[in-house]
Amino acid sequence: SIEQVISEWEGQVGCVGFDHETGAFFSIAIHSRALGPAAGGTRAMRYAGFDEALRDATRLAGAMTLKMAIAGLPMGGGKSVIALPAPRNELSEATWRRILEVHAENLATLAGQYWTGPDVGTSAADMDVLHERSGGFAFGRTEAAGGPGSSAPETAHGVHVAIHAAIREAGFDDLEGRRVLVQGLGAVGYDLAARVAADGARVIATDLDAARCERARRELGAEIIEGDAVLATPCDVFAPCATGGVITAGVAAELPARVIAGAANNVLDAPSTADALARRRIVFAPDFVANGGGGIHLVGREVLGWSPDEVAAHVEGIGTTLSEVFELARHDGVSTERAARMLAQQRFEAPIAAPAAP
Numbered sequence: 419s420i421e422q423v424i425s426e427w428e429g430q431v432g433c434v435g436f437d438h439e440t441g442a443f444f445s446i447a448i449h450s451r452a453l454g455p456a457a458g459g460t461r462a463m464r465y466a467g468f469d470e471a472l473r474d475a476t477r478l479a480g481a482m483t484l485k486m487a488i489a490g491l492p493m494g495g496g497k498s499v500i501a502l503p504a505p506r507n508e509l510s511e512a513t514w515r516r517i518l519e520v521h522a523e524n525l526a527t528l529a530g531q532y533w534t535g536p537d538v539g540t541s542a543a544d545m546d547v548l549h550e551r552s553g554g555f556a557f558g559r560t561e562a563a564g565g566p567g568s569s570a571p572e573t574a575h576g577v578h579v580a581i582h583a584a585i586r587e588a589g590f591d592d593l594e595g596r597r598v599l600v601q602g603l604g605a606v607g608y609d610l611a612a613r614v615a616a617d618g619a620r621v622i623a624t625d626l627d628a629a630r631c632e633r634a635r636r637e638l639g640a641e642i643i644e645g646d647a648v649l650a651t652p653c654d655v656f657a658p659c660a661t662g663g664v665i666t667a668g669v670a671a672e673l674p675a676r677v678i679a680g681a682a683n684n685v686l687d688a689p690s691t692a693d694a695l696a697r698r699r700i701v702f703a704p705d706f707v708a709n710g711g712g713g714i715h716l717v718g719r720e721v722l723g724w725s726p727d728e729v730a731a732h733v734e735g736i737g738t739t740l741s742e743v744f745e746l747a748r749h750d751g752v753s754t755e756r757a758a759r760m761l762a763q764q765r766f767e768a769p770i771a772a773p774a775a776p
C-alpha cells in the first residue's frame with residue numbers, strides 16, 4: 419500500500435502527481451542531497467499500481483545515493499518514475515510529448531535539487547525535451563543538442579570491468595569458453611553481450627523482445643533461452659540487465675551461477691539476500707558499484723567537465739572499487755553487498771564538499 423511505501427521511506431523529499439489528460443502518474447523521490455544535488459534517471463513503464471511505482475522510485479533513489487557515493491561523484495540520489503497509461507510503444511507521439519512536458523514542469527519546480535537522466539523507457543532524445551522544458555535539469559542529452567549522449571555504453575563498459583573483477587574473485591582469469599547469461603538485451607545488455615562475446619565467452623541470452631534475441635543470435639552467436647529458464651540455466655556469469663528484484667532468497671539458494679554482475683538496479687529483493695549468495699560462495703558484484711558507469715559518464719562529462727577518456731579511466735576504476743569490496747567482505751566475513759554499503763557510507767562520514775546553495 420501507499421502507507422507502507424511511505425512509512426518505509428528514508429529519503430528527504432518525495433513528490434507525486436497525476437496528469438488527467440494522459441492518465442500518467444508521476445513520482446520523484448529525492449533520497450539524499452548530502453553529497454550534492456540529487457541525481458538519477460527517469461524510468462517510464464507500466465506498473466501494477468501507483469504504490470508499485472512509488473516503491474520503485476523510492477528504492478531506486480536510495481540506490482542512486484549509494485552509487486554516487488561509492489563512485490566518488492559530488493551528487494546525491496534521486497529517481498523519477500512515470501507509471502504509463504499504456505506500454506511506451508503504444509503511446510502516440512503527442513501523448514508521450516505531453517507526458518515529458520508535465521515531467522519537465524515538475525523538474526523545473528524542484529529547481530535543481532534534483533537532476534534527471536535516462537533510464538528504462540527514456541532516451542537521450544527525451545532528455546533533450548526535458549532539458550529544454552525544465553530549464554536545464556536533465557543529464558544525457560543527444561550530442562546534437564550539446565549533450566554527452568547515451569549513458570548506456572559507459573554503463574556496459576563498467577559492468578564488463580565488474581565481470582572481470584568478479585571472475586578473478588571467483589578464481590578464473592578470463593572468459594574464454596565461459597558461459598555468460600545476459601538477461602535483457604536493451605541498450606546496456608546488448609552492448610555488454612557484445613563485449614563478452616569479444617572476450618570469447620559463450621553468450622546465453624534472453625529478452626521479451628524477439629527481435630533483440632534474433633539480433634544477438636545472428637551477430638553474437640548467442641544461444642537464446644526462454645525468459646522462464648533464466649534462473650535454472652547453468653552459467654559461469656549471470657548478468658541481469660533488465661529490471662530489479664530478480665534475486666530473491668529462494669533464487670539465491672538455487673541459482674546455478676558462480677558470479678552475478680549486471681546492470682539492473684536493485685537486483686536483490688533485499689540487501690540480506692546477499693548473505694544467502696555469500697553462503698553459497700557465489701561472487702556478487704553489488705549493482706550500485708557495477709552499474710556506476712552511466713552516472714560516471716553523465717556527471718563526469720556534464721558536472722565535472724571530464725573528457726571521454728577521463729570518463730573511461732574512471733569507469734575502469736570500478737574494478738579497483740570492487741576489489742576493495744571483495745577484500746572487505748572477506749576480511750569482515752560479511753556479504754559483498756554489506757561491504758559495498760560500508761564503503762559507500764564512508765563518504766558520508768567525511769563529505770568532500772557541501773552542496774552549493776542554489
Ligand code: NAI
Pocket residue numbers: 536537538539569570573601602603604605606607624625626627630645659660661662681682683709710712713
Ligand atoms: P532498456 O530499456 O534499453 O533495456 C531493457 C531490456 O530488458 C529491454 O530490451 C527489455 O525488453 C528487456 N526486459 C525487460 N524485462 C525483461 C525480462 N523479464 N526478461 C528479459 N528481458 C526483459 O534499459 P537499459 O538502459 O539497457 O537498462 C537496463 C537496466 O540497467 C535497468 O535496470 C536500468 O535501470 C539499469 N541501468 C541502466 C543504466 C544506463 O545507463 N542505461 C545505468 C545503470 C543502470
Ligand code: PHE
Pocket residue numbers: 457458459460533534535536537538557569683709710712713716
Ligand atoms: N539511470 C542510470 C542509472 O541508474 C543513469 C543515470 C545516472 C541517470 C545518473 C541519471 C543520473 O545509473
